Amino acid sequence: MTSKNPPMEFLRGPRVVLCPLRKEDSPQFARWMNDAETANFLMFHRPLSLEEEEEWVNKALHMPITEGAILGIWLHSPFRLVGSIGLHSLHSRDRHATLGISIGEANLRGKRLGREAMSLLIDYAFRTLNLRRVILWCYGHNERAIRCYRAVGFQEAGRLERHSFINGEWQDYVLMEITPDRLKPLVAEEKPARRKPAPKTPAAKAK
Numbered sequence: 001m002t003s004k005n006p007p008m009e010f011l012r013g014p015r016v017v018l019c020p021l022r023k024e025d026s027p028q029f030a031r032w033m034n035d036a037e038t039a040n041f042l043m044f045h046r047p048l049s050l051e052e053e054e055e056w057v058n059k060a061l062h063m064p065i066t067e068g069a070i071l072g073i074w075l076h077s078p079f080r081l082v083g084s085i086g087l088h089s090l091h092s093r094d095r096h097a098t099l100g101i102s103i104g105e106a107n108l109r110g111k112r113l114g115r116e117a118m119s120l121l122i123d124y125a126f127r128t129l130n131l132r133r134v135i136l137w138c139y140g141h142n143e144r145a146i147r148c149y150r151a152v153g154f155q156e157a158g159r160l161e162r163h164s165f166i167n168g169e170w171q172d173y174v175l176m177e178i179t180p181d182r183l184k185p186l187v188a189e190e191k192p193a194r195r196k197p198a199p200k201t202p203a204a205k206a207k
Contacts (some may be wrong), residue, residue, distance in 0.1 A: 007019040007020060007072065007074070010022060011114045011120040012120075013186060014116065014186075015075065015076055015112075015113065015116055016073055016074060016082075016113055016116050016171075017074045018071040018072070018073060018117060018121060019072045019074055019087065020061070020069075021071075021072050021084070022057075023061070024059070025057065026050060026053045026057045027050060027053075027070060027079055027118045028104070029056070029084065029104070030048060030052075031104075032104030032105075033048045033053060034047055034048060035106070053061075054078075054168050060086070063088075066092065067087065067088065067090050067092065068088040068203050069090075070085075070087075070100075071084065071086060071121070072084055072103075073085055073117045073118075075108075081104075082104060082105045082113060082175055083101070083102050083104045083105070083113070083114070084100075084101070084104070084110075085102075085116070085117045085118065086101075087125060087134070088100065089110060090129070090131075092146065095130060095131045095132040096132065096133040096134065097129075097134055097135075098134070098135050099121070099134050099135070101117065101118060102138075109144070109204055112148075115148050115151055115152055118148075118149075118152045119152055119184070119186040120184070120186065122153075122178060123183065123186070124185065126180045131159065132179060133177055133179050134177070134178050135177050135178075137173060137175055137176075138152065138173075138174050139166065139171045139172070139173060139174070140159070140171050140172030140174050141166070141172075142170075146174070146176075149176050150200075151184070152178065152184060153178045153184045154170035154178045155177060155178070155182065156176055157174065157175045157177040158174075158175040159172050159173070159174050160172060160175075162178060171200060
């Protein structure tokens, strides 16, 4: 969804911007959450109404800053909402929080947008909030997401085997964690190497 009224920016990376959620974004989130492929990797397995999604956004907007923050993931160009990311269950005494992320636009998954968004928010968690650990939970069959988490610096910390029943099969529930020393630096997407021109052969001398 391209926005005519862009939201306030919070964290900016090479390709994405993290912004506070807005009430008018609720229909977009509702569409994503009711997509079968998306729901296959989330912790709920029933349709969500627009009213329920509006209630979720409203709770996110009123979440105390001491408990965490949920943000929209926006592309730079064209400037449009593509997903959400957040820190919740923030513990100031123990200095850890839980991360959740979803790229709603299916055609943009696997484009390293989630990796960039996580790097931005986790760097903020360590440098600004002074956290010492960020954790997340995911299903074991979500291999693409696990590769993304590892690329950011997450490591598996535990696993509940055959914990969740999804699409007729039992799936593991995987706990992953990251600490400041494991966070990999955020770099702009590498440009493809230019092909070197073929060497010129000397012209044959006329006889």
